[in-house]
Amino acid sequence: MIRPILKMGTPSLMEPSAALPKKLFGSAELQQLLADMKETMISASGAGLAAPQIGENVRVVMFELKNNVRYPDEESIPFTILINPKLTPLDDEVEDGWEGCLSVPGMRGVVPRATKLRYTGFDEHGGKIDRTVSGFHARVVQHECDHLDGVLYPMRMTDMSQFGFTEILFPELAGKDDD
Secondary structure (H helix, E strand, O other): OOOOOOOOOOHHHHOOOEOOOHHHOOOHHHHHHHHHHHHHHHHOOOOEEEHHHHOOOEOEEEEEEOOOOOOOOOOOEEEEEEEEEEEEEOOOOEEEEEEEEOOEEEEEEEEEEEOEEEEEEEOOOOOEEEEEEEHHHHHHHHHHHHHHOOOOHHHHOOOHHHEEEHHHHOHHHOOOOOO
């Protein structure tokens, strides 16, 4: 089921999310949440979605990038469900890059992010995930996992002169919601 995406200003988006209890791995409840998240993410052309964005404050994110009209020049990212994630930057290198968010529709901003990181966590069945990534993949993971800590990308920005409406900054993307 496509669920409404909460927008910046909704109090629950600013709250840290609880770890998903191990007893829920593989459960019908988790499968329904994941199905709703995926359908919602696809319908909004999102590169990712975090459970808090649809009102579920548990540490669950998903992401994928392939043939995305909003990110035509970015490398593909395999569909991933990541539960109870931990992120570890692999060096001190940080890069500024444009980001958008389904919870901050119609806007983009430049956000500094670690360029290389390792992420660990679990899939929906409790299987371990351990990946080392860089570039846009690393940016997407950090963006989605920030939602689990009650952080939206404008809170990470260091230069508000690089924040504005997508239709002004990127006219070719006008009319497309961002994440």
